Amino acid sequence: MTAPERPPVGSGFSTLLYKELLRFWKVSAQTVMAPVLTALLYLLIFSHVLESHVKVYADVGYAAFLAPGLVMMSMLQNAFANSSSSLIQSKVTGNLVFVLLPPISHVEFFGAYVIAAIVRGLCVGAGVMAVTLVFAWPPLRAPVWIAVFALLGCAFMASIGMFAGILADKFDHIAAFQNFFILPATFLSGVFYSIHSLPPFWQKVSHFNPFFFMIDGFRYGFFGQSDVSPWLSLAVVGASFAVTALALLVMLERGYKLRH
Amino acid sequence: MPAIEVRQLSKRYGALVALDGVDLSVEGGEFFGLLGPNGAGKTTLISVIAGLTRADAGRVCVMGHDVVSDYRLARSNLGVVPQELVFDPFFTVRETLRFQSGYFGLHRNDAWIDEILANLGLEDKANANMRSLSGGMKRRVLVAQALVHRPPVIVLDEPTAGVDVELRQTLWKFVARLNRDGHTIVLTTHYLEEAEALCGRIAMLKAGRVVALAPTADLLKHHASAYLRLKVAGALPAEVLALSPRESAGTYRFRLAGFDQVESILAPVRTRGLHIEDLAIESPDLEDVFVQIMEGAAA
Numbered sequence A: 001m002t003a004p005e006r007p008p009v010g011s012g013f014s015t016l017l018y019k020e021l022l023r024f025w026k027v028s029a030q031t032v033m034a035p036v037l038t039a040l041l042y043l044l045i046f047s048h049v050l051e052s053h054v055k056v057y058a059d060v061g062y063a064a065f066l067a068p069g070l071v072m073m074s075m076l077q078n079a080f081a082n083s084s085s086s087l088i089q090s091k092v093t094g095n096l097v098f099v100l101l102p103p104i105s106h107v108e109f110f111g112a113y114v115i116a117a118i119v120r121g122l123c124v125g126a127g128v129m130a131v132t133l134v135f136a137w138p139p140l141r142a143p144v145w146i147a148v149f150a151l152l153g154c155a156f157m158a159s160i161g162m163f164a165g166i167l168a169d170k171f172d173h174i175a176a177f178q179n180f181f182i183l184p185a186t187f188l189s190g191v192f193y194s195i196h197s198l199p200p201f202w203q204k205v206s207h208f209n210p211f212f213f214m215i216d217g218f219r220y221g222f223f224g225q226s227d228v229s230p231w232l233s234l235a236v237v238g239a240s241f242a243v244t245a246l247a248l249l250v251m252l253e254r255g256y257k258l259r260h
Numbered sequence B: 001m002p003a004i005e006v007r008q009l010s011k012r013y014g015a016l017v018a019l020d021g022v023d024l025s026v027e028g029g030e031f032f033g034l035l036g037p038n039g040a041g042k043t044t045l046i047s048v049i050a051g052l053t054r055a056d057a058g059r060v061c062v063m064g065h066d067v068v069s070d071y072r073l074a075r076s077n078l079g080v081v082p083q084e085l086v087f088d089p090f091f092t093v094r095e096t097l098r099f100q101s102g103y104f105g106l107h108r109n110d111a112w113i114d115e116i117l118a119n120l121g122l123e124d125k126a127n128a129n130m131r132s133l134s135g136g137m138k139r140r141v142l143v144a145q146a147l148v149h150r151p152p153v154i155v156l157d158e159p160t161a162g163v164d165v166e167l168r169q170t171l172w173k174f175v176a177r178l179n180r181d182g183h184t185i186v187l188t189t190h191y192l193e194e195a196e197a198l199c200g201r202i203a204m205l206k207a208g209r210v211v212a213l214a215p216t217a218d219l220l221k222h223h224a225s226a227y228l229r230l231k232v233a234g235a236l237p238a239e240v241l242a243l244s245p246r247e248s249a250g251t252y253r254f255r256l257a258g259f260d261q262v263e264s265i266l267a268p269v270r271t272r273g274l275h276i277e278d279l280a281i282e283s284p285d286l287e288d289v290f291v292q293i294m295e296g297a298a299a
C-alpha cells in the first residue's frame, strides 16, 4: 500500500498573516510602545522650542501642524521596520525555510508581509495620534484622505521593507538602508516644516522625495491645506507603490535571493 | 507514477557544479537512501526537489507534479526535514506546528499534531518555547513540522547527524512505521549501517553525479569480494598495513581479492609470533561498498 496523493488543500495565507502579526504583537513594547515614546519626545522638544517661532498655516499652531507629520513618519518607519526585520531575521536564522516549503504563492507571501506591516504601522500611528492629542487637537477636514494616505504610505513602505529584507544579507545592511536612506528622506520630507519655507532649490529637491507627498497628502486630510494638491500626492504615492509592488512580485515569483 | 522523478538535473553555484545531470526516480512506498561524501550535492538535490532552489537545467516531479510549474501540488505532497537545525525563537512547539499546518492550508489539525507529538516524545514540551529546547528536541520538532500535513513523500536530510542514540532509535522506529503505512521515504545519512538496515534502494552521489543506483542487497552482492577481520595484540607488520585496511578500534578490515590472500596476510603475523585476538571472514557491508565506489568514481 502506498500513501495516497494529497488533494489540493486550503490556503496558507491567513496563517502566514497571523504569524506575522503575532511576531510583532508578542514584543509590542519594542515594536509599538517604543516608537510612540520616540514620537512623544519629538513632540515635547520641537513643539516647545518652535511653537513661538514657526507659523506654517495661518490658523494652525505649530504643535497641531507637527502632529500629523509625526504620526505619518512613525507609521512609515514602522511599516518598513516590520517587513524588513521579519525577512532578514528569518533569512539569518534560516527559519524562512518553513514558509518556503509550503504551497504559498508569491502573491500570498507578498500580501501577508505587507498587510502585517501596515497593521503595525497603523497601531503605531494610532498610539502616536493619541499622545499628540494631549498637546493639540488638529482638525479633521477630510478624513478619507487620512485613511487613503495612511494605508497607501504604509503599503509602500512595507514593500520597500520587503525589498530591503530580500536584498540584504545581514542586519547591518538593513540598518544602513534605514540610516542612509529612510531616515534622511523622512526628515527632509516636511514633517517639521512646510517646504514653502525652504529655498527654491530645496523645494525642487523635495519634489523627488516620495515621503514629501505621503506626508503632505496625509496632512491635507487634517487641515484641508497642503503644499501640493492631494491628488498629485495620491498619484505619486500610488504610482510608487504600484511600481515597487510589481517589481517585488516578479522577484518573489522568480525566487530571487530566496530560492537561489 | 514515481513518487519523485529527477531528470537530467543540473545546478551550478558560480564555477562550482553542485549537480551534474542527475537522473533518478523513487517509486511510491520505497525507503530510499541518498548517500555521498560531504559536498556531493545531496542537500542541493533535496533543495531542488523541495523548491527551495531552482535548477539550471532538468526537471523534478513529486507525485507527478512539476516542482516549478505545479508547485502547489508538488509541495502539498512533500514533507522535508532540513539538514540545518533551524527554528523560530518567537514561538512554542505547539504554535510552531500549528503554523506549519496552517501554511499548508490545514487550519484544524490538533488531533494529528497531538499524535505526532506523542510519537516523537514531545508531549511534555508542547508548550515550551523553541529557544528553551535542547538540540535533540529541536530536531524532533523539525521532523514533526515535516509531517503536519501528512505528506505521502517524506525527505529527511541527515536527521540523525549529531543526535543521541535514544533519539536515533525513536526516530527510526517512527520513520519505519511511516514507511510501512505507505509513505515514501528519502533519507540522507552519514551512518551507513542505518542506510543498510533501513533503505531498500540506494543512490550514491559524488561531485554532483550519481555513481551508483541499485537495491541495497544488489550493491552488497555485486561488490562481493570477501573481507578479513583481524585483531592482533600489538602493531600489525608494515607489509600487511601496506594493504591499507579500514581500521576501527584496533580491529582491521582487509578487502580480499580471493581467499588465497588470507594466507599472505596471516603469514607475516605468524612469523612475528603476534597473538591473534579476533579473526573472521565477512561479507561486505555498505561502508565497504561505499568506500570502493567512491574510490572508483575518483578515477
Ligand SMILES: Nc1ncnc2c1ncn2[C@@H]1O[C@H](COP(=O)(O)OP(=O)(O)O)[C@@H](O)[C@H]1O
Binding pocket: B013, B016, B017, B018, B036, B037, B038, B039, B040, B041, B042, B043, B044, B045
Ligand atoms: N548556496 C550555495 N552557494 C554556493 N555553493 C553552494 C551553495 N550550496 C551548496 N553549495 C556547494 O555545492 C556543493 C554541494 O553541496 P551540498 O548539496 O550541501 O552537499 P551535501 O549535502 O552532499 O554535503 C558543495 O560544494 C557546496 O559547497
Ligand SMILES: [Mg+2]
Binding pocket: B042, B043, B044, B083, B157
Ligand atoms: Mg548536506
